[in-house]
Amino acid sequence: MDSLNLDEPHSMGTTIIGVTYDGGVVLGADSRTSTGVYVANRASDKITQLTDNVYVCRSGSAADSQIVSDYVRYFLHQHTIQLGQPATVKVAANLVRLLSYNNKNMLQTGLIVGGWDKYEGGKIYGIPLGGTILEQPFAIGGSGSSYLYGFFDQAWKEGMTKEEAESLMVKAVSLAIARDGASGGVVRTVTINADGVTRNFYPGDTLPLWHEEIPAQNSLLDILSAPSPEPMSM
Protein backbone atom coordinates (compact mmCIF):
# COMPACT_ATOMS: atom_id res chain seq x y z
CA MET A 1 0.00 0.00 0.00
CA ASP A 2 1.60 3.31 -1.04
CA SER A 3 2.06 5.87 1.70
CA LEU A 4 -0.57 8.57 1.77
CA ASN A 5 0.83 11.45 -0.23
CA LEU A 6 -1.52 14.37 0.09
CA ASP A 7 0.62 16.50 -2.24
CA GLU A 8 -0.32 14.45 -5.27
CA PRO A 9 -2.25 16.35 -7.87
CA HIS A 10 -5.99 16.11 -7.55
CA SER A 11 -7.41 13.82 -10.15
CA MET A 12 -10.95 12.83 -10.81
CA GLY A 13 -10.76 9.04 -11.32
CA THR A 14 -14.24 9.29 -12.68
CA THR A 15 -16.94 7.88 -14.77
CA ILE A 16 -18.55 10.39 -17.14
CA ILE A 17 -21.26 9.65 -19.70
CA GLY A 18 -23.21 11.68 -22.24
CA VAL A 19 -26.23 10.22 -24.04
CA THR A 20 -28.57 11.70 -26.68
CA TYR A 21 -32.24 10.88 -26.67
CA ASP A 22 -35.21 11.89 -28.74
CA GLY A 23 -35.42 15.63 -27.96
CA GLY A 24 -32.24 16.36 -25.99
CA VAL A 25 -29.26 14.98 -24.07
CA VAL A 26 -28.57 13.54 -20.64
CA LEU A 27 -25.14 13.98 -19.04
CA GLY A 28 -24.12 11.88 -16.05
CA ALA A 29 -21.13 11.50 -13.73
CA ASP A 30 -20.04 10.05 -10.40
CA SER A 31 -18.79 12.39 -7.64
CA ARG A 32 -15.40 11.16 -6.43
CA THR A 33 -12.26 13.35 -6.54
CA SER A 34 -9.13 11.56 -5.35
CA THR A 35 -5.63 12.70 -4.26
CA GLY A 36 -3.63 9.51 -4.67
CA VAL A 37 -5.60 6.99 -2.59
CA TYR A 38 -7.41 9.56 -0.41
CA VAL A 39 -10.86 10.74 -1.46
CA ALA A 40 -10.52 14.50 -1.29
CA ASN A 41 -14.13 15.26 -2.20
CA ARG A 42 -16.82 12.58 -2.11
CA ALA A 43 -19.59 14.82 -3.44
CA SER A 44 -18.00 16.85 -6.21
CA ASP A 45 -19.91 18.15 -9.20
CA LYS A 46 -18.16 17.14 -12.39
CA ILE A 47 -20.86 18.45 -14.72
CA THR A 48 -20.06 22.13 -15.20
CA GLN A 49 -22.12 24.75 -16.95
CA LEU A 50 -20.64 26.48 -20.01
CA THR A 51 -23.75 28.33 -21.14
CA ASP A 52 -27.47 28.11 -20.37
CA ASN A 53 -27.85 25.25 -22.83
CA VAL A 54 -24.40 23.59 -22.92
CA TYR A 55 -22.75 21.63 -20.12
CA VAL A 56 -19.46 19.73 -19.95
CA CYS A 57 -18.48 16.58 -18.03
CA ARG A 58 -14.91 16.77 -16.71
CA SER A 59 -12.45 13.92 -16.09
CA GLY A 60 -8.70 13.59 -15.54
CA SER A 61 -6.76 16.27 -13.71
CA ALA A 62 -9.13 18.36 -11.59
CA ALA A 63 -7.07 21.54 -11.97
CA ASP A 64 -6.66 21.22 -15.76
CA SER A 65 -10.34 20.48 -16.41
CA GLN A 66 -11.51 23.33 -14.16
CA ILE A 67 -9.24 25.84 -15.87
CA VAL A 68 -10.23 24.67 -19.37
CA SER A 69 -13.94 24.92 -18.57
CA ASP A 70 -13.41 28.39 -17.01
CA TYR A 71 -11.66 29.64 -20.15
CA VAL A 72 -14.30 28.12 -22.47
CA ARG A 73 -17.10 29.67 -20.38
CA TYR A 74 -15.41 33.04 -20.76
CA PHE A 75 -14.89 32.67 -24.54
CA LEU A 76 -18.45 31.42 -25.02
CA HIS A 77 -19.82 34.36 -23.09
CA GLN A 78 -17.96 36.77 -25.39
CA HIS A 79 -19.06 34.76 -28.43
CA THR A 80 -22.73 34.91 -27.31
CA ILE A 81 -22.54 38.70 -26.94
CA GLN A 82 -20.95 39.08 -30.37
CA LEU A 83 -23.31 36.61 -32.05
CA GLY A 84 -26.46 38.00 -30.43
CA GLN A 85 -27.99 34.57 -29.80
CA PRO A 86 -27.23 31.48 -27.71
CA ALA A 87 -24.09 29.61 -28.77
CA THR A 88 -24.46 26.24 -30.47
CA VAL A 89 -23.17 23.03 -28.92
CA LYS A 90 -20.81 22.61 -31.89
CA VAL A 91 -19.11 25.96 -31.18
CA ALA A 92 -18.74 25.13 -27.47
CA ALA A 93 -17.24 21.74 -28.28
CA ASN A 94 -14.83 23.22 -30.79
CA LEU A 95 -13.62 25.83 -28.32
CA VAL A 96 -12.91 23.03 -25.86
CA ARG A 97 -11.17 21.08 -28.60
CA LEU A 98 -8.94 24.02 -29.59
CA LEU A 99 -7.74 24.48 -26.01
CA SER A 100 -7.22 20.74 -25.51
CA TYR A 101 -5.37 20.23 -28.79
CA ASN A 102 -3.17 23.31 -28.70
CA ASN A 103 -2.07 22.61 -25.12
CA LYS A 104 -1.93 18.84 -25.44
CA ASN A 105 1.56 18.61 -23.92
CA MET A 106 0.53 20.29 -20.71
CA LEU A 107 -3.07 19.22 -20.16
CA GLN A 108 -4.37 15.88 -18.94
CA THR A 109 -8.12 16.05 -19.17
CA GLY A 110 -10.87 14.21 -21.05
CA LEU A 111 -14.13 16.08 -21.56
CA ILE A 112 -17.63 15.35 -22.86
CA VAL A 113 -19.56 18.39 -24.10
CA GLY A 114 -23.32 18.05 -24.37
CA GLY A 115 -26.20 20.42 -24.90
CA TRP A 116 -29.20 21.46 -26.93
CA ASP A 117 -29.53 24.20 -29.53
CA LYS A 118 -32.34 25.09 -31.93
CA TYR A 119 -30.41 24.18 -35.09
CA GLU A 120 -29.19 20.67 -34.37
CA GLY A 121 -31.18 19.67 -31.27
CA GLY A 122 -29.44 17.53 -28.67
CA LYS A 123 -25.76 16.77 -29.43
CA ILE A 124 -22.89 15.03 -27.61
CA TYR A 125 -19.23 15.65 -28.45
CA GLY A 126 -16.45 13.58 -26.91
CA ILE A 127 -13.03 15.28 -26.54
CA PRO A 128 -10.53 12.77 -25.13
CA LEU A 129 -6.89 13.29 -24.10
CA GLY A 130 -5.15 14.39 -27.33
CA GLY A 131 -7.77 16.93 -28.37
CA THR A 132 -9.72 14.94 -30.97
CA ILE A 133 -13.33 15.97 -31.38
CA LEU A 134 -15.90 13.26 -32.10
CA GLU A 135 -19.61 13.81 -32.48
CA GLN A 136 -21.33 10.70 -31.13
CA PRO A 137 -24.84 9.57 -30.17
CA PHE A 138 -23.37 8.61 -26.82
CA ALA A 139 -19.94 9.12 -25.23
CA ILE A 140 -18.23 7.63 -22.18
CA GLY A 141 -15.05 8.77 -20.46
CA GLY A 142 -12.91 8.54 -17.35
CA SER A 143 -11.30 5.54 -15.69
CA GLY A 144 -14.67 3.88 -15.00
CA SER A 145 -15.65 3.95 -18.66
CA SER A 146 -13.46 0.89 -19.37
CA TYR A 147 -16.12 -1.21 -17.67
CA LEU A 148 -18.96 0.23 -19.73
CA TYR A 149 -17.96 -0.32 -23.36
CA GLY A 150 -19.60 -3.75 -23.52
CA PHE A 151 -22.61 -2.57 -21.54
CA PHE A 152 -23.34 0.29 -23.94
CA ASP A 153 -22.79 -1.87 -27.02
CA GLN A 154 -25.61 -4.03 -25.72
CA ALA A 155 -27.93 -1.56 -23.99
CA TRP A 156 -27.80 1.52 -26.22
CA LYS A 157 -30.55 2.06 -28.78
CA GLU A 158 -31.66 4.95 -30.98
CA GLY A 159 -34.68 7.09 -30.16
CA MET A 160 -34.98 6.50 -26.40
CA THR A 161 -37.30 8.63 -24.28
CA LYS A 162 -36.00 10.98 -21.61
CA GLU A 163 -36.87 8.54 -18.81
CA GLU A 164 -35.20 5.61 -20.58
CA ALA A 165 -32.06 7.63 -21.21
CA GLU A 166 -31.86 8.82 -17.61
CA SER A 167 -32.34 5.34 -16.15
CA LEU A 168 -29.76 3.93 -18.59
CA MET A 169 -27.37 6.63 -17.39
CA VAL A 170 -27.91 5.87 -13.69
CA LYS A 171 -27.54 2.12 -14.30
CA ALA A 172 -24.31 2.65 -16.23
CA VAL A 173 -22.67 4.96 -13.69
CA SER A 174 -23.61 2.66 -10.81
CA LEU A 175 -22.11 -0.33 -12.66
CA ALA A 176 -18.88 1.58 -13.16
CA ILE A 177 -18.82 2.71 -9.52
CA ALA A 178 -19.19 -0.94 -8.47
CA ARG A 179 -16.04 -1.97 -10.37
CA ASP A 180 -13.82 1.12 -10.51
CA GLY A 181 -12.06 2.17 -7.31
CA ALA A 182 -11.54 5.70 -8.56
CA SER A 183 -15.28 6.29 -9.04
CA GLY A 184 -17.79 6.55 -6.24
CA GLY A 185 -20.08 8.73 -4.20
CA VAL A 186 -23.36 9.85 -5.74
CA VAL A 187 -24.64 9.91 -9.31
CA ARG A 188 -25.38 13.35 -10.75
CA THR A 189 -27.32 13.80 -13.99
CA VAL A 190 -28.14 16.87 -16.05
CA THR A 191 -30.90 16.71 -18.68
CA ILE A 192 -30.87 19.40 -21.39
CA ASN A 193 -33.65 19.87 -23.92
CA ALA A 194 -35.80 22.55 -25.56
CA ASP A 195 -37.59 23.21 -22.25
CA GLY A 196 -34.39 23.89 -20.34
CA VAL A 197 -32.07 22.16 -17.90
CA THR A 198 -32.92 19.73 -15.06
CA ARG A 199 -30.38 18.56 -12.50
CA ASN A 200 -30.86 15.28 -10.67
CA PHE A 201 -29.06 13.62 -7.83
CA TYR A 202 -29.04 9.95 -6.82
CA PRO A 203 -27.43 9.23 -3.43
CA GLY A 204 -25.56 5.93 -3.00
CA ASP A 205 -28.33 4.09 -1.22
CA THR A 206 -30.86 4.66 -4.03
CA LEU A 207 -28.62 2.99 -6.63
CA PRO A 208 -29.34 -0.59 -7.74
CA LEU A 209 -27.16 -3.30 -6.18
CA TRP A 210 -25.02 -5.49 -8.40
CA HIS A 211 -23.23 -8.82 -7.96
CA GLU A 212 -21.91 -9.26 -4.39
CA GLU A 213 -22.71 -5.70 -3.34
CA ILE A 214 -24.14 -5.38 0.17
CA PRO A 215 -27.04 -3.04 0.95
CA ALA A 216 -26.37 0.32 2.58
CA GLN A 217 -26.25 0.20 6.36
CA ASN A 218 -26.95 2.82 8.96
CA SER A 219 -23.94 4.18 10.74
CA LEU A 220 -22.67 1.86 13.48
CA LEU A 221 -22.47 4.97 15.68
CA ASP A 222 -26.22 4.52 16.15
CA ILE A 223 -25.47 1.40 18.20
CA LEU A 224 -23.46 3.54 20.61
CA SER A 225 -26.33 5.93 21.19
CA ALA A 226 -28.93 3.15 21.49
CA PRO A 227 -30.08 2.42 25.08
CA SER A 228 -28.37 -0.56 26.75
CA PRO A 229 -30.44 -3.79 26.59
CA GLU A 230 -32.57 -4.93 29.54
CA PRO A 231 -30.93 -7.59 31.71
CA MET A 232 -32.16 -11.07 30.82
CA SER A 233 -34.69 -12.60 33.15
CA MET A 234 -35.14 -16.37 33.59
Add this chain to the structure above:
Amino acid sequence: MSKAAVDLPPKGGFSFDLCKRNDMLAKKGLTGPSFRKTGTTIVGLIFQDGVILGADTRATEGPIVCDKNCEKIHYMAPNIYCCGAGTAADTEAVTDMVSSQLQLHRYHTGRESRVITALTLLKKHLFSYQGYVSAALVLGGVDCTGPHLHTIYPHGSTDTLPFATMGSGSLAAMAMFESKYKEGLSRDEGIQLVVEAICSGIFNDLGSGSNVDVCVITKGHKEYLRNHLLPNPRTYINEKGYSFPKKTEVLMTKITPLKERVEIIETGDAMEE
Protein backbone atom coordinates in the same frame (compact mmCIF):
# COMPACT_ATOMS: atom_id res chain seq x y z
CA MET B 1 42.54 46.86 -3.51
CA SER B 2 42.10 46.38 -7.23
CA LYS B 3 39.27 48.12 -8.96
CA ALA B 4 37.16 46.49 -11.64
CA ALA B 5 38.41 47.34 -15.13
CA VAL B 6 34.91 48.05 -16.43
CA ASP B 7 31.90 48.96 -14.31
CA LEU B 8 29.17 46.67 -15.63
CA PRO B 9 25.60 47.94 -15.30
CA PRO B 10 23.51 45.72 -13.01
CA LYS B 11 21.80 42.96 -15.01
CA GLY B 12 18.24 41.95 -14.43
CA GLY B 13 16.98 38.40 -13.94
CA PHE B 14 18.16 35.59 -11.69
CA SER B 15 21.73 35.24 -10.46
CA PHE B 16 22.95 31.65 -10.61
CA ASP B 17 26.39 32.40 -9.13
CA LEU B 18 25.90 30.28 -6.05
CA CYS B 19 24.62 27.21 -7.87
CA LYS B 20 28.13 25.90 -8.53
CA ARG B 21 29.05 26.44 -4.91
CA ASN B 22 25.91 24.58 -3.79
CA ASP B 23 26.73 21.67 -6.09
CA MET B 24 30.26 21.51 -4.71
CA LEU B 25 29.02 21.54 -1.12
CA ALA B 26 26.42 18.88 -1.86
CA LYS B 27 29.12 16.63 -3.34
CA LYS B 28 31.14 17.10 -0.15
CA GLY B 29 28.15 15.83 1.82
CA LEU B 30 26.55 18.99 3.17
CA THR B 31 22.76 18.72 3.26
CA GLY B 32 21.15 22.07 2.62
CA PRO B 33 18.61 23.58 5.04
CA SER B 34 15.12 22.19 4.59
CA PHE B 35 12.44 24.76 4.10
CA ARG B 36 9.87 25.51 6.70
CA LYS B 37 6.60 23.68 6.18
CA THR B 38 3.45 23.91 8.16
CA GLY B 39 2.72 20.18 8.69
CA THR B 40 -0.68 21.27 9.73
CA THR B 41 -4.25 20.56 10.37
CA ILE B 42 -6.58 23.20 8.92
CA VAL B 43 -10.36 22.94 8.81
CA GLY B 44 -13.42 24.94 7.87
CA LEU B 45 -17.12 24.44 8.25
CA ILE B 46 -20.32 26.23 7.38
CA PHE B 47 -22.72 26.74 10.27
CA GLN B 48 -26.10 28.39 10.37
CA ASP B 49 -24.91 32.02 10.47
CA GLY B 50 -21.67 31.78 8.48
CA VAL B 51 -18.27 30.11 8.39
CA ILE B 52 -15.86 28.87 11.08
CA LEU B 53 -12.19 28.28 10.26
CA GLY B 54 -9.73 26.44 12.50
CA ALA B 55 -6.01 25.70 12.49
CA ASP B 56 -3.23 24.29 14.66
CA THR B 57 -0.11 26.40 15.35
CA ARG B 58 2.93 24.20 14.70
CA ALA B 59 5.47 25.06 12.00
CA THR B 60 8.12 22.43 11.19
CA GLU B 61 11.50 22.44 9.48
CA GLY B 62 11.99 18.78 8.68
CA PRO B 63 11.80 16.99 12.06
CA ILE B 64 12.22 20.14 14.15
CA VAL B 65 9.40 22.35 15.37
CA CYS B 66 10.63 25.79 14.43
CA ASP B 67 7.61 27.79 15.58
CA LYS B 68 5.38 26.53 18.39
CA ASN B 69 2.79 29.24 17.95
CA CYS B 70 2.57 30.41 14.36
CA GLU B 71 -0.50 31.95 12.74
CA LYS B 72 -1.99 29.90 9.96
CA ILE B 73 -5.27 31.76 9.55
CA HIS B 74 -4.44 34.61 7.17
CA TYR B 75 -6.43 37.77 6.59
CA MET B 76 -7.70 38.20 3.02
CA ALA B 77 -10.46 40.79 3.43
CA PRO B 78 -12.57 42.04 6.35
CA ASN B 79 -15.08 39.30 5.55
CA ILE B 80 -12.74 36.62 4.18
CA TYR B 81 -10.04 34.56 5.91
CA CYS B 82 -7.82 31.81 4.53
CA CYS B 83 -6.07 28.93 6.35
CA GLY B 84 -2.83 27.76 4.73
CA ALA B 85 -1.00 24.42 4.71
CA GLY B 86 2.18 23.45 2.86
CA THR B 87 5.31 25.54 2.53
CA ALA B 88 4.91 28.45 5.00
CA ALA B 89 6.57 30.97 2.68
CA ASP B 90 4.28 30.01 -0.19
CA THR B 91 1.08 30.26 1.85
CA GLU B 92 2.13 33.61 3.37
CA ALA B 93 3.18 35.07 0.04
CA VAL B 94 0.18 33.92 -1.96
CA THR B 95 -2.38 35.01 0.65
CA ASP B 96 -0.65 38.40 1.10
CA MET B 97 -0.57 38.93 -2.65
CA VAL B 98 -4.23 38.07 -3.18
CA SER B 99 -5.22 40.11 -0.11
CA SER B 100 -3.57 43.18 -1.70
CA GLN B 101 -5.21 42.47 -5.04
CA LEU B 102 -8.57 42.23 -3.29
CA GLN B 103 -8.06 45.57 -1.60
CA LEU B 104 -7.24 47.23 -4.93
CA HIS B 105 -10.35 45.61 -6.36
CA ARG B 106 -12.40 47.01 -3.47
CA TYR B 107 -11.10 50.49 -4.23
CA HIS B 108 -11.96 50.05 -7.91
CA THR B 109 -15.46 48.69 -7.39
CA GLY B 110 -16.44 50.34 -4.12
CA ARG B 111 -17.92 47.07 -2.90
CA GLU B 112 -17.27 44.39 -0.30
CA SER B 113 -15.03 41.57 -1.67
CA ARG B 114 -16.61 38.28 -2.63
CA VAL B 115 -15.19 34.91 -1.68
CA ILE B 116 -15.39 33.70 -5.26
CA THR B 117 -13.13 36.61 -6.33
CA ALA B 118 -10.47 35.50 -3.86
CA LEU B 119 -10.95 31.92 -5.07
CA THR B 120 -10.45 32.78 -8.73
CA LEU B 121 -7.36 34.94 -8.04
CA LEU B 122 -5.75 32.18 -5.95
CA LYS B 123 -6.69 29.42 -8.41
CA LYS B 124 -5.29 31.28 -11.42
CA HIS B 125 -2.00 31.99 -9.64
CA LEU B 126 -1.51 28.45 -8.35
CA PHE B 127 -2.42 26.83 -11.69
CA SER B 128 0.03 29.00 -13.59
CA TYR B 129 2.83 27.72 -11.31
CA GLN B 130 1.76 24.12 -12.04
CA GLY B 131 1.88 22.99 -8.40
CA TYR B 132 5.35 24.39 -7.63
CA VAL B 133 3.83 26.99 -5.28
CA SER B 134 3.11 24.46 -2.57
CA ALA B 135 0.09 26.09 -0.93
CA ALA B 136 -3.00 24.12 0.07
CA LEU B 137 -5.66 26.51 1.33
CA VAL B 138 -9.03 26.52 3.04
CA LEU B 139 -10.76 29.75 2.07
CA GLY B 140 -13.88 30.87 3.89
CA GLY B 141 -15.96 33.99 4.18
CA VAL B 142 -19.38 35.61 4.13
CA ASP B 143 -20.33 38.06 1.40
CA CYS B 144 -23.50 39.48 -0.11
CA THR B 145 -24.28 36.11 -1.73
CA GLY B 146 -24.02 34.18 1.55
CA PRO B 147 -21.44 32.05 3.38
CA HIS B 148 -18.85 30.19 1.27
CA LEU B 149 -16.18 27.59 1.99
CA HIS B 150 -13.65 26.39 -0.58
CA THR B 151 -10.53 24.25 -0.63
CA ILE B 152 -7.71 25.08 -3.05
CA TYR B 153 -5.01 22.55 -3.94
CA PRO B 154 -1.43 23.40 -5.02
CA HIS B 155 -2.15 22.47 -8.64
CA GLY B 156 -5.02 24.94 -8.83
CA SER B 157 -8.10 22.75 -8.48
CA THR B 158 -10.83 23.88 -6.10
CA ASP B 159 -13.74 22.25 -4.31
CA THR B 160 -16.77 23.88 -2.72
CA LEU B 161 -17.85 22.03 0.38
CA PRO B 162 -19.92 22.44 3.55
CA PHE B 163 -16.99 21.17 5.64
CA ALA B 164 -13.36 20.75 4.64
CA THR B 165 -9.99 19.75 6.04
CA MET B 166 -6.46 20.09 4.60
CA GLY B 167 -2.87 19.40 5.62
CA SER B 168 -1.12 16.34 7.04
CA GLY B 169 -3.70 16.09 9.82
CA SER B 170 -6.62 16.32 7.42
CA LEU B 171 -7.53 12.64 7.72
CA ALA B 172 -7.76 12.81 11.52
CA ALA B 173 -9.82 16.00 11.34
CA MET B 174 -12.05 14.70 8.55
CA ALA B 175 -12.86 11.64 10.66
CA MET B 176 -14.27 13.98 13.35
CA PHE B 177 -16.21 16.00 10.81
CA GLU B 178 -17.67 13.00 8.99
CA SER B 179 -19.04 11.55 12.21
CA LYS B 180 -20.32 14.71 13.87
CA TYR B 181 -21.12 17.32 11.22
CA LYS B 182 -24.72 18.22 10.48
CA GLU B 183 -26.33 21.16 8.74
CA GLY B 184 -27.52 24.18 10.72
CA LEU B 185 -25.04 23.95 13.60
CA SER B 186 -25.18 26.77 16.12
CA ARG B 187 -22.11 28.95 16.74
CA ASP B 188 -21.08 27.12 19.90
CA GLU B 189 -21.65 23.68 18.40
CA GLY B 190 -19.65 24.72 15.36
CA ILE B 191 -16.72 26.02 17.40
CA GLN B 192 -16.84 22.85 19.54
CA LEU B 193 -16.68 20.63 16.45
CA VAL B 194 -13.86 22.66 14.88
CA VAL B 195 -11.87 22.46 18.14
CA GLU B 196 -12.42 18.69 18.29
CA ALA B 197 -11.26 18.26 14.71
CA ILE B 198 -8.11 20.34 15.22
CA CYS B 199 -7.33 18.56 18.49
CA SER B 200 -7.71 15.25 16.68
CA GLY B 201 -5.05 16.49 14.25
CA ILE B 202 -2.83 17.89 17.00
CA PHE B 203 -2.75 14.67 19.03
CA ASN B 204 -2.72 12.12 16.21
CA ASP B 205 -0.57 13.78 13.54
CA LEU B 206 3.14 14.45 14.08
CA GLY B 207 3.14 17.42 11.74
CA SER B 208 0.50 19.28 13.77
CA GLY B 209 0.61 20.41 17.36
CA SER B 210 0.53 23.15 19.98
CA ASN B 211 -2.55 25.35 20.11
CA VAL B 212 -5.90 25.80 18.36
CA ASP B 213 -6.75 29.00 16.49
CA VAL B 214 -10.37 29.64 15.51
CA CYS B 215 -11.93 32.30 13.29
CA VAL B 216 -15.71 32.85 13.17
CA ILE B 217 -17.06 34.88 10.22
CA THR B 218 -20.70 35.94 10.02
CA LYS B 219 -22.54 38.58 8.01
CA GLY B 220 -20.95 41.90 8.84
CA HIS B 221 -18.89 40.56 11.75
CA LYS B 222 -15.79 38.45 12.35
CA GLU B 223 -14.00 37.12 15.44
CA TYR B 224 -10.41 35.97 15.27
CA LEU B 225 -9.94 33.79 18.37
CA ARG B 226 -6.17 33.49 18.47
CA ASN B 227 -5.10 30.61 20.76
CA HIS B 228 -8.71 29.76 21.54
CA LEU B 229 -7.49 26.56 23.20
CA LEU B 230 -4.07 25.77 24.65
CA PRO B 231 -4.06 22.01 25.17
CA ASN B 232 -0.25 21.77 25.27
CA PRO B 233 0.93 23.98 28.13
CA ARG B 234 4.59 23.92 29.03
CA THR B 235 5.01 21.90 32.19
CA TYR B 236 8.09 21.41 34.39
CA ILE B 237 9.54 24.91 34.16
CA ASN B 238 12.74 25.23 36.16
CA GLU B 239 12.12 27.68 39.06
CA LYS B 240 15.81 28.48 39.42
CA GLY B 241 15.70 30.27 36.11
CA TYR B 242 18.70 30.64 33.84
CA SER B 243 22.04 32.18 34.85
CA PHE B 244 24.31 33.42 32.11
CA PRO B 245 28.10 33.76 32.45
CA LYS B 246 29.46 37.21 33.48
CA LYS B 247 29.43 39.70 30.61
CA THR B 248 32.22 42.08 29.60
CA GLU B 249 32.73 44.93 32.08
CA VAL B 250 30.96 48.21 31.23
CA LEU B 251 33.40 51.16 31.36
CA MET B 252 31.31 54.07 30.12
CA THR B 253 27.66 54.65 29.11
CA LYS B 254 26.73 57.49 26.74
CA ILE B 255 23.16 57.81 25.41
CA THR B 256 22.45 60.13 22.45
CA PRO B 257 18.75 60.67 21.78
CA LEU B 258 18.01 60.61 18.03
CA LYS B 259 15.79 63.68 18.14
CA GLU B 260 15.79 66.46 15.56
CA ARG B 261 18.00 69.33 16.78
CA VAL B 262 16.91 71.55 13.88
CA GLU B 263 14.18 74.12 14.37
CA ILE B 264 11.97 74.83 11.37
CA ILE B 265 10.96 78.50 11.06
CA GLU B 266 8.09 79.25 8.68
CA THR B 267 9.35 82.03 6.38
CA GLY B 268 7.91 83.50 3.25
CA ASP B 269 4.30 83.51 2.10
CA ALA B 270 1.94 80.69 2.73
CA MET B 271 1.42 78.41 -0.26
CA GLU B 272 -1.13 79.71 -2.70
CA GLU B 273 -2.96 77.93 -5.46
